[in-house]
Amino acid sequence: MLLIPCPFCGEREESEFHQGGEAHIERPKNPDKLSDAEWADYLFLRDNKKGLYLERWVHRHGCRRWFNVARDTATNEIKTVYKMGAKPPRGLTKGRAK
Amino acid sequence: MSQVNRLPDGGRIDRDQSLAFTFNGRRLTGYAGDTVASALLANGVRIVGRSFKYHRPRGIVGAGPEEPNALLQLETGGRALPNQQATRVELYDGLSADSVNCWPGPDFDLMSGIGLFHRLTPAGFYYKTFMWPASFWKYYEHVIRRAAGLGRAPTAPDPDHYDKMNAHCDVLVVGGGPAGLAAAAAAAASGARVILADDQPELGGRLLSERAEIDGGPAMDWAAAAEAAIAGTEDAIVLKRTTAFGYYDHNFVGLIEQRGAILPDGGDRSRQRIWRVRAKQVVLATGAIERPLIFADNDRPGVMLAGAVRSYVNRYGVAPGKRVAVFTNNDDAYRTALDLADAGVAVAVAAVVDVRHDPSGDLVTQAMARGIEIVDGAAVTGVQGSRGVRGIEVMGLNEAGDGVTGAARDIECDVICSSGGWNPAIHLHSHAGGKATFDAERGIFLPGETLQAATSAGAAAGTFDLAGCVDGGAEAGKAAAAQAGYKKSPRRKNPKIATEDEAPLRLIWTVPTTAPTGRRGKHFLDQAHDVTAADVQLAAREGYRSIEHAKRYTTLGMAPDQGKTGNIPGMAVLGQALGVDNVGDVGTTTFRPPFTPVTLGALAGRDVGPLMDPVRMTPIHHWHELAGCTWEDVGQWKRPWYYPKDGEDMHTAVSRECKAVRDAVGILDASTLGKIDIQGPDAAEFLNRVYTNAWTKLGNGRCRYGLMLGEDGMIMDDGVTTRLADDHFVMTTTTGNAASVLEWLEEWLQTEWPELKVFCTSVTEQWANATICGPRARDLLAECTDIALDAESFPFMSMQDATVAGIPARIFRISFTGELSYEINVPASCGLSLWTALINAGDKYGITPYGTETMHVLRAEKGYIIVGQETDGTTTPQDLGMDWIVSAKKDFIGRRSFAREDNQRDDRKQLVGLLTDDPSTVLPEGAQITETRLERPPPGSTVPMIGHVTSSYHSPNLGRSFALALVKRGRERIGENVYLPLDGGVARAEVTGPVFVDPEGSRIDG
Amino acid sequence: MVDPYLRQSPLAHLHLDARAANDADLVGAGLRLSERAHLGMINVRGVAADPAFAPAFKKATGVELPTAANTTAGKADGVHAIWLGPDEWLVITPPGREHALADKLRAATKALHAAVTVTGEARTVIRVAGANARDAIAKGCPLDLHPRVFGPGQCGQTILGRADMLIHQTALDRKSGAPSYDVFVLRSFAEYAWTWLEDAGREYGVQVVAAKG
């Protein structure tokens, strides 16, 4: 049972949240230019790394805001949380396992 | 026979409070303060059960959660609890307990014959014997279960209740022994919020079982003072009878509390409580668990752990035997000999057999001074007496510890106190990802690196002397409080504790005999699951290298006691068999929660009976109830399914309701529909993106049906959205998707399109919705409102504000049945008033309340889809023939996916209607469809399915059955026949269009 | 405003007034429950960072906009505002005053990016008070309600049992240390929440008290 620091409400129990998959997957600006394979990559394919993972969570039973979490999938340590639209903090770049 | 083994005085029991209980039907008595185990021993009960596989007689081994044998079935009926360790159950008056693993009783067990065939039941027995054919497993399992028979489930609902408590603290201390008490006292003194949890009814831990002294007085006086200091601190919580069963991520610890020694009287106190503790810091002062020496026939009743025997003598005033032998590899077990020697004339110490040569510690010297015989450099090589120890055979042990020397000597005794040293209880440390490091000198695993904000203290950290425990505990408590932000802690005085000098132990795992292991007597590692050293050696010979695999193969440590005594010796045996000297190199098994079994009742807590899941009620719920409706569960909502009149079955009631709507007027409670208020200058643009159709040009006060797709192009939800103002819409969603659609909208707004100026607010429950529907709906509404209702003033797909029956309302002229229909929305608190007003006014028009079943029939007659019924997450708008709603001029969520190859296939399933040859056949929903008549599957091939039935009803309006179905190339097949293999034969149906009633839409204006 | 005679609270069928009369002489109950029915509620969305927003809010409501997380402003028995999120608030009014206030809020925020939605019909409020109020709620709420971290005027959106809950601590009795909370639940969950609280309070003794105003 994780303790997740919602950037808006503070630390709350995991049961108040919902995980929303990998973060920083941007919707293609012009989907028609993409091949089926590229579109499928956007739609379905996500990293599943052991180690640092940047993911989205929503505080479903709280403030209902989405935010990003940098979590180590091996230890469940939450390195940091940051708001939607913000870049991952320095040193926590996407997909680089420790 | 009454309490023959009770010592004349001593112990922490209350001899003035006699408690009666039954064991396997025998009436016995014990005292308040006893466990069932101590009371059984006091009464001279030696055999408490039969072993799992061989059905050998077994006795009590331990005095706590390490007990492998004494598993009891407690109470009967609804309060039955299987597999309770007698060592952990406090005695109460009227308790009834039975052995779990024997029939008809432990003294005479019909299954014990299996022991004669023990060569047939080696490691992996189940896997080897019951492997083939796999389809027979269900029978095998039945037989195995009966033979094994661990406990019986309750036969009636539990009369007690259970609850949970969320708790937060700065410092959680697990264990109320010397280290835990010192830790909690230090943390509490610094001002931190402290929770101290201990599994016993009294704090003190090991001190309860020892004759230790602190500051020149009984150590328990020190414990009492520490407890008082903790309890006197503001905000401290001291939990007794509370076991920490699991340690989870981010310092989340599960505790289970027995709320009192006795069963609740059916009153307001819960029987057990689960504490969900979130701690900033955790101090694990969980103590240590003694491990036995693994010698031949070490499972005979009377073979016990040395520390446990000390508990029985000192804490419970019970001597488990008359003549006791001690078998040890360390000094600590000499305390048992000394305590027994001081316990009075009732008990004698036969001898101490020590595997070490010339043992020399302080305790050994004291034992010698007491005239206790010490047989050094020796091993117990056999046990006499199969139903209870009558004596031991002792031989010399060679230098390597793997063979015996000299002549055998028999020593008469009725109890053997076995000690192979103490293992720190690192279970909780391990639960939460903590590593273990191996101390080869002492042969123990110590808590290593942890992922949590936790420290271990006292015996749990490998500190076994009392002074070290108190000191280490206090330091850990102080440090934990400081870490949690409480840096100021008062000076503390170290208590004076005398420490005996103890010599190192000699590591001996399997004690040799004159024959190879397993040939002469059985060396039990795991008595609960009957796993022997020979089993583990066999596993090694069969190629098992990893302890994790060997454990599962042999079932070592997988019984209710989870191998608390046997796991480490088992790893050592595997190591030896593999030629690995250092047990630490064999690996560590990961401990997983729960530390001790947790009842399902406690895990369920308050979520039982009417509170199992919330029942969501509309504002009109109680009217429906009084009207005698039957209910349909839609998510957590209760919705009226149909309203049977006297004697009506479902078919008759639904037929009557369907006719009433098409012929007169019906009324439906549609309050559960999701409603989302969407405001902002970009609201129309936002709808353009989330719906397949265009919204910019929708006029104010106008309604439009919308289809929402996932980005994969599949239908996700549908509903009607109305424009209230240029920048203001109200969207409706399906009942089941109300919450998820709002979350979906918020997700896009917050994560992808933050530039859009739009706010969404759920108003699902702000409005009650009474929908009146049918040719007389206008007449009825006219009785209740002043606004003009003719089709020109109030056209289809528009909305008007009005007052209905004195209530401010939003009326939507939309229809899910094809009939003239008004969805009247009023403030939720007025829902019932509106409903009763309409019912009263509608009387003369034959108003008929109808439920979801009639709604489904009527909409299906019109070919209107239900998301989740005609769709299943793989259905596109095109599949349903709804291309008309898909805009080609704008982008929207899911559009790009239409071009994907799979969505372009020309053999996709399409929505069509089905009419069976026999008009009375109502096809089962989900029935599969084939192209040709197939009485049975073609040999060697699967049945070529071309689709399935999605909705199927009897229609009183059509006078026959009809169905909707998704069929490959369905639209091409209209006019053709398809086949449906059903239970009673094959049905033939004609493929039709999906609209059965009023395809030209002439009824919509009434 | 609707004729109150036409309105019904979601707990009306429990006849709480009659139970309150029965319980009037009860002493020593650790948990006191009442329904605060028909309170006016307005959901307000807006851009907190817009310097014009907070003054507009204050002008319409007379209450300071609570911008700190988990806080409220105003009088718990009068008009007050509850923080729900970084751009969302709930304004509570005495019964019947919500539409007039919502109109004022709309007028005041007309030029801003804001949304004002009356939502009081969607919820009811259960007042949970007494020496064991915190214990009873803690049985189903993962939020830390200890006075060191949660006190009068604080609020949180969280969970009670299996329902969503907005909790607002309205008072703390100085003498007894007993807290008082307003528990907001969706109307459809009202009976569940009430039954749940009564069940959780069994061991402390439950008194139903008449709603005040």
Ligand SMILES: [Zn+2]
């Ligand atoms: Zn939040």
